Amino acid sequence: MKTDVEELTPTRVKLTVEVPFDELKPNLDKAYKEISQQVRIKGFRPGKVPAPLIDKYVGRGAVLQEAVNDALPELYGRAVEESELFVLGQPDVEVTELEDGTQFAFTAEVDIRPKFDVPDYDGLxxxxxxxxxTDDQIAETIDNLRERFASLTTAERAVEEGDFATIDLAAKIGDEEVEDASTSGYSYEVGSKSAVEGLDDALVGLSAGESKTFTSTLVGGEHAGEEAEITATVQSVKVKNLPELDxxxxxxxxxxxxxxxxxxxxxxxxxxxxxxxxxxxxxxxxxxxxxxxxxxxxxxxxxxxxxxxxxxxxxxxxxxxxxxxxxxxxxxxxxxxxxxxxxxxxxxxxxxxxxxxxxxxxxxxxxxxxxxxxxxxxxxxxxxxxxxxxxxxxxxxxxxxxxxxxxxxxxxxxxxxxxxxxxxxxxxxxxxxxxxxxxxxxxxxxxxxxxxxxxxxxxxxxxxxxxxxxxxxxxxxxxxxxxxxxxxxxxxxxxxxxxxxxxxxxxx
CATH class of the missing domain: 1.10.3120.10 (Trigger factor, C-terminal domain)
Structure with missing residues (x-):
């Protein structure tokens, strides 16, 4: 087998591989055997069909194609190894010559790792x-832990920022109610800005049983990105109580x-x-x-x-x-x-x-x-x-x-x-x-x-x-x-x- 390497770019090469036809014999034998298992010719059991009959009824070209497809991965691998290339990804392969009984040749274009030496790095x-x-980091971690053990108590007053309000939400586009943007009994931390824009401002100042309607853009569901009229109704107002740091x-x-x-x-x-x-x-x-x-x-x-x-x-x-x-x-x-x-x-x-x-x-x-x-x-x-x-x-x-x-x-x-x-x-x-x-x-x-x-x-x-x-x-x-x-x-x-x-x- 003869291999020539052409450098197309510093990171891509073209291999031209010429293979003596005799090297395809094992692949041809395998191809005849596999095709023999598949064809049905009167008087012969599957796997026992002679090669000349396969050439006659199936065609020598089909056998050659089967043999070439079987041989290419190994031949390509040998060419890469002999050329000492570090290939990247799959090659683009093209059979350029297939003379029955004489010559077989193909080309393979493939990306390669560029050739270079790593410079001295000692002493960098x-x-x-x-x-x-810091004390602030310790305090922040402990405060986060306190948040995990906070309790909520009902407050008999209007909603303030930082409260947890249990609310019902109803959304409408025109006269049509948007079901996937409506909910009830939703516990929301006022001021977190984690829901639709405008909800926090709407809730502040409302007491239990009161409602407010505002316009906002829906962020999810079938109508995401569309403007809707949203009505927020407060069921209850709760205050978060942190445990004492003791x-x-x-x-x-x-x-x-x-x-x-x-x-x-x-x-x-x-x-x-x-x-x-x-x-x-x-x-x-x-x-x-x-x-x-x-x-x-x-x-x-x-x-x-x-x-x-x-x-x-x-x-x-x-x-x-x-x-x-x-x-x-x-x-x-x-x-x-x-x-x-x-x-x-x-x-x-x-x-x-x-x-x-x-x-x-x-x-x-x-x-x-x-x-x-x-x-x-x-x-x-x-x-x-x-x-x-x-x-x-x-x-x-x-x-x-x-x-x-x-x-x-x-x-x-x-x-x-x-x-x-x-x-x-x-x-x-x-x-x-x-x-x-x-x-x-x-x-x-x-x-x-x-x-x-x-x-x-x-x-x-x-x-x-x-x-x-x-x-x-x-x-x-x-x-x-x-x-x-x-x-x-x-x-x-x-x-x-x-x-x-x-x-x-x-x-x-």
């Missing part, structure tokens, strides 16, 4: 934020006996969060510093596929959060053009980062052990809430193992970069990443390996949720305070919804 310096926990609250909301012990625990948890975030920032900035030293062309098609993947991921996350893309752009105060540019820039940077880490893994002769793959699968399974065996089976059946190997290799390459750069905090202190990991591992008995900003955010969210879970468990254990447990459950559910919405915004 990056700066991350100080890993400090030892009784600490005992109700946690496993601690005193408020000082609760504060100390919150400080410890927050300290762990900021250190994990610091590790994540160190990894991200180390990669950024390395990428600044490398200039390489990027295949347009690969970047476009990454842009499409990110847009699809955002769309799924926005659906889970109950948001539209228009809502998201409005919240972020971005135009469609600004958003598209940000996604395109992030996609190009991600593709470039992957190329650089792949090449670094080759230069440093990094490999992946079975134990490392197993550890990765177990970690991912825990995050997804499935059994490791189930995830491993899915990855194998869907041919995802090569992608997993690549991901683990890239992580090892980035670890190598982090180990060789100088990481300082804003106060000028040099950060020993290994020492921080050891400290965090010692606190939990688990292995901490923050791989990205998204992973760090997930860990931080998990830590915050753990505080809420502890509060919930404590409340449930107290049978005399069932109401507090119910409200803790509701607040925890709201926290999960908020977290999903935040994830949708972050991944954009």
């Amino acid at each position: 310096e990056v700066t991350v934020e100080d890993a400090e926990v 030892d009784d609250f600490a005992q109700m909301a946690s496993e601690f006996d005193t408020i000082d012990e609760l504060r100390e625990d919150v400080q410890t948890r927050l300290g762990r969060q900021v250190k994990m975030q610091q590790l994540s920032d160190a990894r991200d900035k180390a990669l950024e510093a390395l990428l600044e030293k490398v200039e390489i062309p990027l295949p347009d098609k690969v970047v476009e596929e990454e842009i499409s993947r990110r847009n699809q991921q955002l769309e799924q996350q926005l659906q889970m959060a109950g948001m539209t893309k228009e809502d998201y752009l409005k919240d972020e105060e971005k135009s469609e053009e600004e958003f598209d540019k940000e996604v395109a820039d992030a996609a190009a940077l991600a593709v470039k980062g992957g190329f650089v880490l792949d090449q670094l893994a080759v230069q440093e002769e990094l490999g992946v052990e079975n134990e490392e793959l197993s550890e990765y699968v177990v970690t991912q399974a825990m995050q997804m809430g499935v059994q490791p065996q189930q995830l491993a089976q899915y990855l194998t059946e869907n041919n995802q193992l090569p992608a997993i190997v690549s991901e683990v290799l890239r992580s090892k390459a980035l670890n190598l970069v982090v180990e060789n750069v100088v990481i300082k905090d804003e106060s000028g202190n040099v950060i020993d990443v290994d020492a921080v990991r050891t400290e965090l591992n010692g606190e939990t008995g688990e292995t901490i390996e923050v791989e990205s900003e998204a992973d760090a955010e997930a860990e931080v969210a998990a830590e915050a949720q753990e505080i809420a879970d502890d509060a919930e468990d404590a409340a449930e254990a107290d049978a005399a305070d069932a109401k507090a447990a119910e409200e803790a459950n509701a607040a925890a559910a709201e926290a999960v919804d908020a977290e999903e919405a935040a994830e949708a915004k972050k991944d954009a």
Whole structure:
């Protein structure tokens, strides 16, 4: 087999492959065997039809086509391997010559990773934020915990901002009632601006039994985007009462006996969060510093596929959060053009980062052990809430193992970069990443390996949720305070919804 490589661009090549016809013999034999199983010729059992009869009744051309289709994947793979190319995606293949008994040739155009060397990164310096926990952060966390155990009491007065009003809503467009925009017994926090525009202003000043009609644009349902007359009727007005910040609250909301012990625990948890975030920032900035030293062309098609993947991921996350893309752009105060540019820039940077880490893994002769793959699968399974065996089976059946190997290799390459750069905090202190990991591992008995900003955010969210879970468990254990447990459950559910919405915004 002879292979010529023509460089169309720095990121795309054309392979011209010439194959002696004799090399197709195994594929021809296989083609005759398979066609013999399919044809029905009088006097011959399926699978026993001689080749000459197949040529006569089916045609030699059909046999050649079957053989070529069978041979192409292997021949293409050999050509790529012999040419030492790092191909990306599927090739565009064209059979250019098929002389029966003489010659077979084809071309394959395919995107490739550009050829380059990763420059020296030893001694690169990056700066991350100080890993400090402020009194304001501690107070905010404890205040959020108090919110989870707040109670509502009925107030015999008009609605004020911050109250919880139980309301009925009725919407009309002309004389037609809009059923999917109407509801009754809806508990709404006045001032939260979480419903249709104008509702908060309409409710303030109303007492139980009073109504007010206003015009607003519907945000969901069959008539989304249309203007409607909305009538809000107040059933009751309730005031939120926060528990006193004392030892009784600490005992109700946690496993601690005193408020000082609760504060100390919150400080410890927050300290762990900021250190994990610091590790994540160190990894991200180390990669950024390395990428600044490398200039390489990027295949347009690969970047476009990454842009499409990110847009699809955002769309799924926005659906889970109950948001539209228009809502998201409005919240972020971005135009469609600004958003598209940000996604395109992030996609190009991600593709470039992957190329650089792949090449670094080759230069440093990094490999992946079975134990490392197993550890990765177990970690991912825990995050997804499935059994490791189930995830491993899915990855194998869907041919995802090569992608997993690549991901683990890239992580090892980035670890190598982090180990060789100088990481300082804003106060000028040099950060020993290994020492921080050891400290965090010692606190939990688990292995901490923050791989990205998204992973760090997930860990931080998990830590915050753990505080809420502890509060919930404590409340449930107290049978005399069932109401507090119910409200803790509701607040925890709201926290999960908020977290999903935040994830949708972050991944954009």
